[in-house]
Amino acid sequence: MYAYDDFDADFVRARVAEFREQVNRRISGALTEDEFKPLRLKNGLYLQLHAYMLRVAIPYGTLNSRQMRQLAMIAERWDKGYGHFTTRQNVQFNWPKLQDVPDILNALADVEMHAIQTSGNCIRNVTADHFAGAAADEIEDPRPTAELIRQWSTDHPEFQYLPRKFKIAITGAPNDRAVTKAHDIGLRMVRNAAGEPGYEVVVGGGLGRTPMIGKTVRDFLPKADLLPYLEAILRVYNLAGRRDNKYKARIKILVHETGTEEITAMIEQAFVEQKALFAGPPEDLLARIEAAFAPPDFDNTQSLAFDRAQADDPVFRSFVETNVTEHRNPAYGIVSVSLKPVGGTPGDATADQMRVLADLAERYGHDELRVSHEQNIILPHVRKPDIPAVHAELKKAGLATANIGLISDIIACPGMDYCALATARSIPIAQQIATHFDALKLERDIGPMKIKISGCINACGHHHVGHIGILGLDRAGVENYQITLGGDGTETATIGKRTGPGFAAEDLIPAIEAIVETYLDLRHTAEETFLDAYRRLGAGPFKQAIYAETGNARAA
Amino acid sequence: MAREKHPQIVTANDLFEGDVIYLTASGNWSRDHGDAAVAHDPEEAERLLAIAQGQPNRIVGAYLADATIGADGRPAPVHFREAFRTRGPSNYFHGKQAEA
Numbered sequence: 001m002y003a004y005d006d007f008d009a010d011f012v013r014a015r016v017a018e019f020r021e022q023v024n025r026r027i028s029g030a031l032t033e034d035e036f037k038p039l040r041l042k043n044g045l046y047l048q049l050h051a052y053m054l055r056v057a058i059p060y061g062t063l064n065s066r067q068m069r070q071l072a073m074i075a076e077r078w079d080k081g082y083g084h085f086t087t088r089q090n091v092q093f094n095w096p097k098l099q100d101v102p103d104i105l106n107a108l109a110d111v112e113m114h115a116i117q118t119s120g121n122c123i124r125n126v127t128a129d130h131f132a133g134a135a136a137d138e139i140e141d142p143r144p145t146a147e148l149i150r151q152w153s154t155d156h157p158e159f160q161y162l163p164r165k166f167k168i169a170i171t172g173a174p175n176d177r178a179v180t181k182a183h184d185i186g187l188r189m190v191r192n193a194a195g196e197p198g199y200e201v202v203v204g205g206g207l208g209r210t211p212m213i214g215k216t217v218r219d220f221l222p223k224a225d226l227l228p229y230l231e232a233i234l235r236v237y238n239l240a241g242r243r244d245n246k247y248k249a250r251i252k253i254l255v256h257e258t259g260t261e262e263i264t265a266m267i268e269q270a271f272v273e274q275k276a277l278f279a280g281p282p283e284d285l286l287a288r289i290e291a292a293f294a295p296p297d298f299d300n301t302q303s304l305a306f307d308r309a310q311a312d313d314p315v316f317r318s319f320v321e322t323n324v325t326e327h328r329n330p331a332y333g334i335v336s337v338s339l340k341p342v343g344g345t346p347g348d349a350t351a352d353q354m355r356v357l358a359d360l361a362e363r364y365g366h367d368e369l370r371v372s373h374e375q376n377i378i379l380p381h382v383r384k385p386d387i388p389a390v391h392a393e394l395k396k397a398g399l400a401t402a403n404i405g406l407i408s409d410i411i412a413c414p415g416m417d418y419c420a421l422a423t424a425r426s427i428p429i430a431q432q433i434a435t436h437f438d439a440l441k442l443e444r445d446i447g448p449m450k451i452k453i454s455g456c457i458n459a460c461g462h463h464h465v466g467h468i469g470i471l472g473l474d475r476a477g478v479e480n481y482q483i484t485l486g487g488d489g490t491e492t493a494t495i496g497k498r499t500g501p502g503f504a505a506e507d508l509i510p511a512i513e514a515i516v517e518t519y520l521d522l523r524h525t526a527e528e529t530f531l532d533a534y535r536r537l538g539a540g541p542f543k544q545a546i547y548a549e550t551g552n553a554r555a556a
Numbered sequence: 557m558a559r560e561k562h563p564q565i566v567t568a569n570d571l572f573e574g575d576v577i578y579l580t581a582s583g584n585w586s587r588d589h590g591d592a593a594v595a596h597d598p599e600e601a602e603r604l605l606a607i608a609q610g611q612p613n614r615i616v617g618a619y620l621a622d623a624t625i626g627a628d629g630r631p632a633p634v635h636f637r638e639a640f641r642t643r644g645p646s647n648y649f650h651g652k653q654a655e656a
Contacts, residue, residue: 027572029613047616049637050644050651052574080650095650098572345647416637417645425640427647477635 001064001368002147002292004112011155012109015116019043020102027099042122044115045101048420054093054101055118056108060128060146060170061089061371061378063113065358068369070111072354078104083354085339085347087411087462088167089127089371090118094418116154121162123153123234129171129178130372133293134334134380136326139189140197142172144289145226148281152227159234163241164249166234167206170199174491179373181205181214181493182465184251185233188491192220199226203233203263204255207459211495212252215260217267225271228278232270236263296366296381300331306384309391318444319391319402327380333387335365335379336372337394338401338409342438346412346430347375356397364390373462374411376404407442407449407516408434411462415455415472416479422455424472424479429453429508436509437516446516448529452487465489467531468515469496470508481508485515485542486534499543514545562622564601565592565631566608567641568615576641576652577615579608585615587652589642590630594623 004012019039026036040046044055056071063071071091075083078100079093086092096104108114118125126146133141149168153159159166170187171178180186186202199221205214221229237251240258255263310317325334337357340346349357357377361369364386370378382390394400403409410433413419415426430453437443452466456473463469469484480502487496503511516530518541523533534542566579567589577585578592586592595601601620608618621638623631633639644651 027613032612033571033616047569047574049641050575051569080648094645096574098574416640417647425646427645431647474637479636 001062002143002289005288008112008151009109012112012114012116013106015043015114016102016105016109019105023098023102038120041119042117043101043105044118045096045098046119046420048094048418049416049422050418051095052098052101053418054096054104054115055086056091056093056113056115057118057125058089058091058113058371059150060126060132060143061130061373062128062132062143063369063371064367065362065369067111067113068354068358068361070107070113072351072358074104074107075351075354082348082350084345084414085349085371085375085377087373087375087413087460088118088125089130089373090125091371092414094414119165121164121166122160123149123156123162123166123168126150126153127167127169127178127183127373129173129176130370130378131177131325131334131380132172132370133295134327134332135173135175135177136328137175138173138328139191140172141293141295142170142187142189143293144286145187145199145223146170147289147292148227148286149230151285152230152281159238162234162238163243164246164251166237166251168230176489176491176493177372179462179465179489179493181491182207182211182462182489183214184237185230186214187226190220196222198222201229201233203267204252205493206250206252207462207464208250209247209457209459210250210252210256211459211464212256213493213495214252215255215263217260217264224280225275227281228274229267229271231274231278232267235270235274236266240266296368298329298332298381299383300329301383301385302331303385306333306387309388313388315402316388316391319400320387322402322404322406324387329381331384333382333384335382335387335390336404337377337379337399338403339376339399340403340409340430340434341398341401342403342408342434343431344434345427346410349377353397353399356393356399360390360393374409376409403443405448405450406444407437407446407451409450410434411450411452411466413454413456413461415453415461419455421458422472423457423474424455424481426453426455426461426470426472429470429472429481429505432509433512436513440513442516442520445526446520446530447526448531449516450489451512462489463487464495465493466496467534468512470512471502473502475502479505481505483508483511483515483546485539486531488531497539499539500547511546515542518542518545562624562634563631564595564604564620565589565623566595566601566604566618567592567621567638568608568618571614571616574616579604579618583607587655589623589633589638590626590628592623592631594625594631595620
């Protein structure tokens with residue numbers, strides 16, 4: 001893992017000290033709220049519905065056991081004993097007090113963490129494939145690039161006042177697990193004809209009120225050109241992006257209004273200028289970053305324990321089916337720990353659970369943990385013979401839910417249970433769906449299914465790319481939920497299509513059930529997934545099932 | 557259809573704790589929606605809001621919210637968002653519901 005050098009450590013400490021003074025000045029009255037708000041946001045501090053909320057960056061989703069234990073300590077000492085892992089690979093504390101926040105930030109700095117640029121109109125926490133460095137399908141570990149981008153973008157003087165927030169995601173694998181096409185910039189590692197690794201650069205993706213799939217502006221960018229090329233994109237956006245209308249200020253609107261060809265020409269022109277000025281990052285820094293992400297010393301000892309446990313224990317076998325993914329090293333597995341217990345809050349972990357995860361990472365996982373954008377925790381490197389023991393410990397901690405990729409593995413934003421921007425609740429909908437399909441015992445039969453729920457049009461719950469997407473709205477003072485179908489956040493990214501009028505909360509679960517029943521009735525074989533069936537059948541039969549058969553009675 | 561006109565109350569978040577607070581008739585703040593001062597006309601509502609906004613070092617984000625008067629004569633929220641703010645989240649017994 002990347003370890004802070006003196007520069008990083010001093011910078012983060014200085015930022016904590018600066019913020020402590022800013023908090024003091026707010027409390028003394030020397031700063032008004034209008035003056036203080038942009039300062040607190042740049043340090044991750046929001047004021048939400050019931051309390052302040054602190055959003056802590058987990059750069060490219062990677063953390064070690066010491067950091068996870070510190071999150072547990074913070075949750076217990078300054079919050080209500082839990083943390084919420086988000087779709088942006090951040091962790092949020094929902095109940096901090098204003099005066100405690102500088103101390104929390106100091107405790108984060110103790111373990112090389114921070115909340116810098118987790119909000120505001122700047123380059124946000126860089127996200128990456130949560131299987132980075134472990135995936136069997138990977139060209140290269142994308143995290144050295146992500147760390148380089150983090151260093152380049154942190155406190156970058158030119159990009160502190162962008163027209164709007166700016167999100168970069170990177171994947172090192174052709175199977176896109178980082179939703180790169182729905183980011184302001186998506187980087188996808190590819191090889192050129194000579195076999196050298198570089199990046200396909202995708203610009204102008206995004207969800208929110210105007211969902212867009214990003215456009216490829218460069219099929220192959222050599223690795224050495226990355227930073228001047230990013231500077232070129234950001235410079236074009238910073239100068240030409242709209243500042244007259246908050247809702248048209250993201251780069252996706254600029255790309256859409258300008259056209260892919262024209263924006264590509266503008267970027268390439270700016271790139272020529274940037275590259276001439278650009279000395280490039282120092283070689284020793286690049287080498288240090290690369291070395292920090294070197295693969296762990298894998299232990300390739302063979303054993304039959306893994307196969308034997310699967311043969312003997314059906315619960316373990318079912319866990320392996322959904323929660324263990326092939327590792328690049330055949331002696332290892334990638335273990336996904338679901339933070340979606342049936343009826344629980346997607347993405348939440350208690351302090352005790354965080355400590356269990358930290359212990360398991362330390363004991364069995366080369367001290368590495370990941371946060372996925374799907375709000376689960378990953379142990380990326382576990383020896384196969386150790387997976388039964390890991391599973392046993394997870395079971396004791398209530399963390400062994402075997403549902404990764406299934407209908408109860410739901411993404412949900414905090415919604416109106418916490419968020420000041422929300423127009424409806426998300427969490428209770430996720431809880432009801434998971435509980436309902438658990439009772440029907442249909443989950444395994446339904447197979448791969450991504451349900452994603454947002455509590456407002458800003459789409460933090462990625463509903464546009466859910467196979468079934470749910471958007472909570474306020475319709476005349478009542479919570480109302482629109483359904484989209486056919487969304488896809490992978491390399492075949494697609495924006496889902498709205499079925500029609502929305503549903504009241506109590507009518508939503510029957511509608512979801514009708515969609516699922518329609519799929520089960522019409523699929524060719526059990527191997528045809530919901531998304532494949534939807535693509536073959538179109539929206540017709542699903543709309544028929546949720547509207548016509550009920551005589552529109554439940555549609556609002 | 558014209559929207560029904562409701563009485564209004566002033567609500568905000570506490571600067572230090574961040575929790576939901578309501579302006580009372582004495583110009584003070586309560587954690588309880590029922591203690592809120594009620595404005596029955598726009599002039600009174602603006603007057604109450606100005607009192608709240610005169611305390612920027614104690615509160616954040618004061619605004620007017622519609623209320624109804626319950627059988628006990630105390631104001632209650634109209635919109636579901638304001639109802640949630642009187643309780644806390646629905647997934648855990650945290651916030652006001654746990655403090656009452």
